[in-house]
Amino acid sequence: MTDRVVALTGAGRGLGLITTRILLDQGMTVVANHRSPSPDLVRRQDKHPDALHLVPGDVGEEETAEALARRAKEIGGLDVLICNAGIAKDQPLVTTPARDWDEVHRVNLRGAFLATKHALRQMMRRRYGRIVYVSSLAAVQGNPGQAIYAASKAGLHGLSSTVAQEYGGYNVRSVVVAPGLLDTGLGAALAPEVAQRKIDRALLGLGGAEGVAATIAFLAGPDADYINNTVIRADGGLAY
Numbered sequence: 001m002t003d004r005v006v007a008l009t010g011a012g013r014g015l016g017l018i019t020t021r022i023l024l025d026q027g028m029t030v031v032a033n034h035r036s037p038s039p040d041l042v043r044r045q046d047k048h049p050d051a052l053h054l055v056p057g058d059v060g061e062e063e064t065a066e067a068l069a070r071r072a073k074e075i076g077g078l079d080v081l082i083c084n085a086g087i088a089k090d091q092p093l094v095t096t097p098a099r100d101w102d103e104v105h106r107v108n109l110r111g112a113f114l115a116t117k118h119a120l121r122q123m124m125r126r127r128y129g130r131i132v133y134v135s136s137l138a139a140v141q142g143n144p145g146q147a148i149y150a151a152s153k154a155g156l157h158g159l160s161s162t163v164a165q166e167y168g169g170y171n172v173r174s175v176v177v178a179p180g181l182l183d184t185g186l187g188a189a190l191a192p193e194v195a196q197r198k199i200d201r202a203l204l205g206l207g208g209a210e211g212v213a214a215t216i217a218f219l220a221g222p223d224a225d226y227i228n229n230t231v232i233r234a235d236g237g238l239a240y
């Protein structure tokens with residue numbers, strides 16, 4: 001059990017919701033951002049009225065990042081930020097409208113940048129911080145049909161590595177988790193042939209979001225304090 005304060009984006013459903021549940025079960029206090037109304041999250045709050053704090057808002061807007069950091073400060077100070085909110089608009093690159101590029105980058109990359117910026121100010125003052133970026137295997141090796149998604153997620157790797165170096169002197173660590181195909185939202189929405197191609201290449205097949213959420217929760221906890229500036233692949237092991 002640990003009493004850390006963790007801010008997490010995109011907690012309304014999927015991987016973010018499962019991670020929230022695990023963090024709460026481990027005794028952490030969670031400041032959970034959600035965009036749409038989430039009955040699941042509200043039910044969680046009924047169960048953990050003191051430990052779960054909801055911050056609605058679009059991660060692409062700076063006010064959301066400010067509100068997340070402010071709420072964490074009010075309840076004792078931010079220890080961990082998990083940038084999980086993400087979207088995809090999969091299609092062949094040659095027919096991708098520029099507005100789809102902009103929107104995916106606005107949520108996946110600008111959202112993480114803003115959350116990081118406002119979290120870091122607090123972490124620097126506190127001389128402690130840990131940031132976990134939820135990326136994707138697509139960022140590591142690309143994936144046909146996912147050019148804009150892969151590019152936006154790859155941006156997180158540069159962001160994370162730079163944060164680790166620029167703020168290491170303030171005792172801030174930063175890591176990326178790159179899941180393979182999961183059984184939640186974005187994974188479930190992939191075209192069947194794209195999904196099957198990924199499943200065929202993973203030694204362990206389709207990933208369970210539950211297991212990846214547990215990895216993220218581990219990285220948020222004190223036992224992961226010596227893990228820094230790296231990409232943790234949670235992809236079931238690639239066969240080729």
Ligand SMILES: NC(=O)c1ccc[n+]([C@@H]2O[C@H](COP(=O)([O-])OP(=O)(O)OC[C@H]3O[C@@H](n4cnc5c(N)ncnc54)[C@H](OP(=O)(O)O)[C@@H]3O)[C@@H](O)[C@H]2O)c1
Binds near residue numbers: 084134135
């Ligand atoms: N599922 C996979 O196979 C897979 C594989 C690799 C990486 N990932 C990554 O894992 C993370 C979670 O994915 P998932 O499978 O849980 O997907 P999901 O079920 O679609 O959940 C995505 C979450 O992000 C939130 N979100 C989207 N845009 C937002 C915005 N502008 N502001 C605030 N929140 C926003 C969504 O909120 P709403 O409910 O309002 O839409 C939702 O709660 C993503 O970053 C994804 O890229 C997933």
